Amino acid sequence: xxxxxxxxxxxPHINIRINLRPVGRPTTxxxxxxxxxxxxxxxxxxxxxxxxxxxxxxxxxxxxxxxHYTTEYETAIIIDNITVDNIELIPKYDYLAExxxxxxxxxxxxxxxxxxxxxxxxxxxxxxWLHEHSGQGWLIG
Amino acid sequence: xxxxxxxxxxxxxxxxxxxSGTYEPxxxxxxxxxxxxxxxxxxxxxxxxxxxxxxxxxxxxxxLQGNAPAICNDCRGMEQxxxxxxxxxxxxxxxxxxxxxxxxxxxxxFRSAFDYSDRNQGNTTCTVTxxxxxxxxxxxxxxxxxxxxNSSTLATEFKRIxxxxxxxxxxxxxxxxxxxxxxxxxxxxxxxxxLHFLGGETVITxxxxxxxSALVNAGLAKNISIGFTTNLTVWSxxxxxxxxxxxxxxxxxSVETLTPxxxxxxxxxxxxxxxxLLDRWTxxxxxxxxxxxxxxxxxxxxxxxxxxxxxxxxQHSTAVESCNFIDRPEFFRIGVLPDHQRELASITLRSWIxxxxxxxxxxxxxxxxxxxxQEQIVQDARSYLNYLESAEDESSRLPDLVVYLKRxxxxxxxxxxxxxxxxxxxxxxxxx
Numbered sequence: 001x002x003x004x005x006x007x008x009x010x011x012p013h014i015n016i017r018i019n020l021r022p023v024g025r026p027t028t029x030x031x032x033x034x035x036x037x038x039x040x041x042x043x044x045x046x047x048x049x050x051x052x053x054x055x056x057x058x059x060x061x062x063x064x065x066x067x068h069y070t071t072e073y074e075t076a077i078i079i080d081n082i083t084v085d086n087i088e089l090i091p092k093y094d095y096l097a098e099x100x101x102x103x104x105x106x107x108x109x110x111x112x113x114x115x116x117x118x119x120x121x122x123x124x125x126x127x128x129w130l131h132e133h134s135g136q137g138w139l140i141g
Numbered sequence: 142x143x144x145x146x147x148x149x150x151x152x153x154x155x156x157x158x159x160x161s162g163t164y165e166p167x168x169x170x171x172x173x174x175x176x177x178x179x180x181x182x183x184x185x186x187x188x189x190x191x192x193x194x195x196x197x198x199x200x201x202x203x204x205l206q207g208n209a210p211a212i213c214n215d216c217r218g219m220e221q222x223x224x225x226x227x228x229x230x231x232x233x234x235x236x237x238x239x240x241x242x243x244x245x246x247x248x249x250x251f252r253s254a255f256d257y258s259d260r261n262q263g264n265t266t267c268t269v270t271x272x273x274x275x276x277x278x279x280x281x282x283x284x285x286x287x288x289x290x291n292s293s294t295l296a297t298e299f300k301r302i303x304x305x306x307x308x309x310x311x312x313x314x315x316x317x318x319x320x321x322x323x324x325x326x327x328x329x330x331x332x333x334x335x336l337h338f339l340g341g342e343t344v345i346t347x348x349x350x351x352x353x354s355a356l357v358n359a360g361l362a363k364n365i366s367i368g369f370t371t372n373l374t375v376w377s378x379x380x381x382x383x384x385x386x387x388x389x390x391x392x393x394x395s396v397e398t399l400t401p402x403x404x405x406x407x408x409x410x411x412x413x414x415x416x417x418l419l420d421r422w423t424x425x426x427x428x429x430x431x432x433x434x435x436x437x438x439x440x441x442x443x444x445x446x447x448x449x450x451x452x453x454x455x456q457h458s459t460a461v462e463s464c465n466f467i468d469r470p471e472f473f474r475i476g477v478l479p480d481h482q483r484e485l486a487s488i489t490l491r492s493w494i495x496x497x498x499x500x501x502x503x504x505x506x507x508x509x510x511x512x513x514x515q516e517q518i519v520q521d522a523r524s525y526l527n528y529l530e531s532a533e534d535e536s537s538r539l540p541d542l543v544v545y546l547k548r549x550x551x552x553x554x555x556x557x558x559x560x561x562x563x564x565x566x567x568x569x570x571x572x573x
Contacts, residue, residue, distance in 0.1 A: 001144040001243060004205040004259050010243050054248050085244060127245045131236050137507035138366075140154055140234050140270050140334060141250030 162313030169227030277312025
């Protein structure tokens with residue numbers, strides 16, 4: 001950028017990258033803002049990329065289903081990392097995620113071992129959210 | 142210089158009224174090298190909003206065009222030594238972080254305001270959200286590095302010993318009509334969020350209490366944050382009572398060292414009283430959830446004992462910060478110390494930093510984040526170590542320092558050597 005006008009040339013999107021690691025063969029649904037970006041009986045690590053508007057609110061969810069606890073004791077999905085524009089969010093901010101599951105075990109985690117849904121919500125533009133949660137102080141406007 | 146090193150958001154939400162009632166665009170504005178203060182634009186001639194929206198357009202345009210205005214030189218100097226600058230702080234208030242400059246600027250809540258000014262020759266429809274209000278020089282202190290424009294006690298002393306011919310004119314806020322007019326402007330101003338007051342000693346300045354009372358009475362206090370700095374010589378229950386009604390308080394406490402040197406430099410402070418008030422304000426700040434800081438102005442007389450302040454701050458998880466590297470009077474700059482003394486101060490500071498390890502972190506611009514207080518203290522210490530190691534050699538100014546101190550001491554009946562015996566050789570060699 002040389003002048004403010006050059007800001008018009010900036011990509012008005014943010015890039016989300018999700019890295020998942022299966023334990024066993026978990027049935028997993030991965031969504032960003034209700035768009036299904038991954039559905040699989042995972043057996044290998046997977047990396048998913050998705051773009052959303054710079055000013056969009058974002059909801060990322062990872063859902064584990066069809067786990068049979070008696071026969072698949074160890075089956076799980078591990079969220080190795082989530083980055084937005086190469087900024088690492090997990091595990092640093094996993095305490096901000098909501099984890100609803102059939103064992104009512106809602107402790108912050110990125111290791112999903114129960115049937116249920118893990119959701120990380122950015123209820124404002126991503127960089128405003130980051131400003132607040134990385135302790136940058138008040139935001140005017 | 143690239144755009145992300147020159148752009149500043151401050152002229153879209155901040156301005157200052159100086160002791161004389163003149164408006165300025167920025168509290169960090171450089172005091173030399175191209176400062177263009179328009180004395181015709183003051184509280185008697187134009188409303189703050191008109192000044193802000195119209196007369197600051199040229200500055201906004203310069204910034205949008207990627208220029209580096211001379212009035213921003215002080216911020217560039219701070220950034221050069223790894224110290225968070227006013228520019229970086231003001232950018233942060235609109236969500237723009239150095240590390241993610243382009244994307245965070247593009248998604249800033251002020252994006253549409255910047256766009257508007259870019260299309261309209263720097264004009265803006267924004268209003269002042271963040272004020273610096275200079276209340277005049279009413280002060281019971283006479284710090285050696287201060288000046289008559291900021292201390293009425295020093296002004297009286299300077300006149301008595303012939304350092305000035307006339308005491309500075311009264312502050313704009315000593316005029317009841319102007320103060321009423323300003324208070325009315327404030328209470329009618331939309332989106333007012335932060336008022337930073339500067340004295341003199343704010344706690345005993347009548348204008349401070351009057352403005353706080355007016356905002357409380359207008360029912361605005363719960364939405365406004367107040368910033369001020371006290372010199373740790375006074376306490377006022379009535380001011381504290383007013384302050385507790387505001388949304389947030391940013392409390393600065395001025396101290397240079399927690400040793401008797403502080404008594405000489407921040408004359409006529411007395412160490413036991415300073416310590417008592419430091420503890421009292423700190424306890425109040427923690428109890429109220431205020432954001433508190435120790436405010437230092439390191440000079441060639443105090444930099445070697447700076448670690449005593451860092452120690453207190455570390456123990457109380459309280460940030461330490463100076464607004465700026467001292468520029469005037471020139472003979473108080475740290476660079477005035479000869480190499481040997483600078484090296485000793487560097488060793489002390491380096492040892493302190495080594496003894497206070499902190500985890501890896503990005504550079505802290507929000508220096509008031511209580512969760513990062515200890516990291517911020519170390520960051521501040523590192524900036525002074527960097528400054529000690531790289532500042533220009535100005536030891537040729539030592540004779541000027543000696544002349545000045547002797548003049549003050551003739552009035553005060555004290556001696557620098559009582560407090561700094563280790564400086565005897567260098568001061569004697571410079572004519573002490």
